[in-house]
Amino acid sequence: MEFFTFVYDYVFIAQLITVCAALIIVFYPFEKTVRSFLVAAAHVVVLFGVSTLLNWGLFALSKSWHFLAGINFQLSWLAVIIVYLCINRIAPASRVIMGATLYVSVIAVADLGRQVMNLLPEGYEWINLVFYVLIIAYSLLLRRYTLRYYSDIPAVSVALIMLNAVSSAVLIFAKTIINVYVGPSAAKDLYYTLTLCVIYIFAVSGYLMIFFHCKVRKSMTELQVKNKLLESDKQMLVVSEQAISEMRSMRHDIKNQCKVMEIMLAEGKYDELKKYFESMNESFYSETGNSFVDCGNSLINSVINMEILKANKYGIQFVTTINVPGELPFEQSDLCRILVNLIDNALEAVLRADNKDFLVSCRIVCRGEQLYICVRNKLREGYDRDALLLMNTEKEDALNHGYGHRIIKRIAEKYNGIVNYTIEDNQFIAEVMLEFGII
Numbered sequence: 001m002e003f004f005t006f007v008y009d010y011v012f013i014a015q016l017i018t019v020c021a022a023l024i025i026v027f028y029p030f031e032k033t034v035r036s037f038l039v040a041a042a043h044v045v046v047l048f049g050v051s052t053l054l055n056w057g058l059f060a061l062s063k064s065w066h067f068l069a070g071i072n073f074q075l076s077w078l079a080v081i082i083v084y085l086c087i088n089r090i091a092p093a094s095r096v097i098m099g100a101t102l103y104v105s106v107i108a109v110a111d112l113g114r115q116v117m118n119l120l121p122e123g124y125e126w127i128n129l130v131f132y133v134l135i136i137a138y139s140l141l142l143r144r145y146t147l148r149y150y151s152d153i154p155a156v157s158v159a160l161i162m163l164n165a166v167s168s169a170v171l172i173f174a175k176t177i178i179n180v181y182v183g184p185s186a187a188k189d190l191y192y193t194l195t196l197c198v199i200y201i202f203a204v205s206g207y208l209m210i211f212f213h214c215k216v217r218k219s220m221t222e223l224q225v226k227n228k229l230l231e232s233d234k235q236m237l238v239v240s241e242q243a244i245s246e247m248r249s250m251r252h253d254i255k256n257q258c259k260v261m262e263i264m265l266a267e268g269k270y271d272e273l274k275k276y277f278e279s280m281n282e283s284f285y286s287e288t289g290n291s292f293v294d295c296g297n298s299l300i301n302s303v304i305n306m307e308i309l310k311a312n313k314y315g316i317q318f319v320t321t322i323n324v325p326g327e328l329p330f331e332q333s334d335l336c337r338i339l340v341n342l343i344d345n346a347l348e349a350v351l352r353a354d355n356k357d358f359l360v361s362c363r364i365v366c367r368g369e370q371l372y373i374c375v376r377n378k379l380r381e382g383y384d385r386d387a388l389l390l391m392n393t394e395k396e397d398a399l400n401h402g403y404g405h406r407i408i409k410r411i412a413e414k415y416n417g418i419v420n421y422t423i424e425d426n427q428f429i430a431e432v433m434l435e436f437g438i439i
Contacts, residue, residue, distance in 0.1 A: 003059040011128045016055075019077055019106050020047040022139035026102055026146075027088050051080055070180040073171055074107050078169075090413055093158050100165035102142060105200055107172050109134045113198040115189055138204060145207075150214040152407060153412035154331045157210045164206060168199045170252040191317075222333045295322040299332050300339070301362060307343045311360065316350050321363040325358035328371060329436050334411045338373065339364075341408055342430050346377035349428065370417070373432040379423070408432065 021044055025234035028040050053246035054076035068075070085099045113131035120127060137224040147153065150175065175192055293304050305319055343362060350358045358378035365372050413421045417434040 003056050007055075007059060011126075014129055014132060015073070015110060016048055016051045017044070018135050019110075020044045022102065022106065022135050023047060023081060023084055025136070027084065027090065028141045036140070046085040046192075047080060047084070051076055054079055067177065070176045073110065074169070074173060076175070077106060078103060090148045090417065091151040091153075091156075091410070093153040096158055097153065097207065097210060098142055098147055100161050101203045102139065104165045105138045105167045105203045106135055107169065108196050108199045108203070109138075111172055111176070112193065115193040115196065118189060119193070119361065125129070134200070138200075141156055141204070141371045142207070144318045145211045147211060149311065150218065151410040152217070153210070153214055157213070161206060161210065164202060168203070171195070171199075197288050212325050214306075216221060218333075221337070243271060293320055293322060295324060295364075296326045297322075298326075299328075299335060300324060303336055303343075304362065307340075307347070310344075310347060314347065314351060316347060318347075319359060321361070321365070323365045324371070330371070330415060330434060334414065338408055338411055338432055338434075341405075342373065342375040342432070345430070346428070347374050349377050349379070367433075369436045371434045371436070373434075375430045376427050379426050379428050382413045 002435045024040050024043050025045070028043060029041060030036055055072050056143070058072035058075055062070075081099055082101050084340050085095050090098075105376065110128075113128035116131070117127050126384055172397055218228055230378075261273055261276060264270075264276065293308070294301055300322060308318050308320075339362075343360070346360045346362075350360055359376075361374075361376045363372070363374040409419050412434060415434040417432060420431040422431075
């Protein structure tokens with residue numbers, strides 16, 4: 001019972017409630033309903049109970065394992081945040097960065113409150129409560145500038161945050177253990193207090209730098225997508241003007257051809273009429289090429305019609321099967337990037353083949369609460385099956401082009417979906433499933 005007698009006082013209870021509330025503020029998907037806030041409050045209660053039990057257990061173990069003395073709070077909080085992050089549905093990179101920075105800020109501020117209290121005369125134990133405001137403030141900052149909507153965070157950003165988190169945690173652990181065995185020193189504690197302030201500032205500034213970097217990257221990506229769609233609209237405008245001109249020319253030509261067929265029919269030249277009709281039909285198809293789609297969804301229309309123009313330019317037959325609603329619950333930039341990457345890869349694979357008459361097909365349909373995208377293309381002779389399935393690019397700029405496959409995978413993860421690549425009957429098949437209602 002020593003834990004509840006000497007450790008579990010009102011300051012420690014306030015600390016546990018604060019850190020549990022901070023975790024919920026950052027990661028719980030609040031909605032503007034009473035039920036949502038009640039569930040969030042229940043999460044705080046459960047986390048508080050688990051934190052209390054972990055601290056109690058670690059305090060008891062410290063009697064036998066003396067190296068645990070003094071760091072029961074840091075270890076219990078680490079265990080709680082790891083478990084809570086594992087059951088969260090945010091993208092892994094975002095989870096790691098937000099969780100690591102929240103953990104470091106909490107243990108740094110908690111230790112900072114104790115250090116300031118030790119530097120003050122007796123009777124100022126309540127000063128800890130003031131520092132807990134910094135924990136709530138940082139959690140609200142993480143909530144305001146959340147990374148939950150960014151799925152393509154650079155790996156170097158994750159590595160830097162983890163390096164800072166691990167080094168800061170090791171320093172705090174080591175100092176706590178030293179204080180238990182050696183005892184605090186006023187001069188050294190002053191320097192350590194300043195160090196904790198620096199750790200907190202680094203955690204806040206480092207996170208904000210990554211957030212605004214991701215925000216700028218996303219804005220640039222959306223701008224690129226808008227430019228691509230604008231280019232598609234311009235191309236479609238040119239095609240429309242050409243189509244009007246061609247229709248006028250065809251109208252005049254068909255009138256002349258109808259007169260010729262009328263004469264053949266009147267003279268009973270049925271065999272010649274049949275050959276003439278077949279020749280006219282082939283000529284008509286070769287001139288019109290692949291028809292453009294209108295599936296009811298403006299974004300998909302723009303992207304697919306732009307790809308049809310590319311296919312026509314290179315003489316590739318591009319077949320589509322599309323059945324989607326006019327509005328889809330995905331960011332336009334994400335959907336555009338998936339379609340453009342998948343279809344461009346298929347067209348380029350056909351262009352690298354010896355036979356340019358290969359077929360490329362694209363299927364976009366809804367399956368229950370998911371959007372299914374499938375792009376198929378024929379493979380050339382002598383292809384490397386293992387390299388293709390591992391997504392090893394054959395392009396000259398392998399670093400940049402290989403990034404396209406990583407973009408598709410990250411976007412799919414963002415919408416709790418999957419990406420699958422297979423080879424069947426000498427066909428490369430790229431499939432993507434995106435779940436509705438995730439964002």
